[in-house]
Amino acid sequence: MITNNWLHVLKDEVERQGMRRVAEKLGVSKATVSQVLNNKYKASTHVIQQRVEGVYMAFTVDCPILGDIAVNQCLEHQNRKFAATNHIRVALYKACRNGCPNSKLCGSK
Incomplete structure (x- = not known):
């Protein structure tokens, strides 16, 4: 269906x-x-x-760090706590909290 x-x-x-x-x-x-x-x-x-x-349903968003990713992956990245385990995770944390149009975090830091 x-x-x-x-x-x-x-x-x-x-x-x-x-x-x-x-x-x-x-x-x-x-x-x-x-x-x-x-x-x-x-x-x-x-x-x-x-x-x-x-x-x-394979809906995607354009992540400023990772490019085209599934909506649920975007939400998972937004919910992660800060961890300086690698440069991509740090960049995702910052992007999700600083103006990413897909973020549901309302610019919180």
Whole structure:
């Protein structure tokens, strides 16, 4: 089934792979996936939507450091704590917090 509706994609993937596997791939709990599917999730579903779009729908963003990457990878880089383990990780940390148009961090440092 080809669709642009991320909720339909999420439902289809849960039916195909199971709740646990989908939750693991999205980096959220099974309860979160269940609540989203049953329209009982109290918080905004925007981040869940982006994760579904990145993992299952191949949506991408243009990262100023890495180029074209999946939306869910962008979110993962934004959530990482600072670690000077390599120059790319440092550059990603700085870019995510200093004006990247894809960042959800609102320029926090």
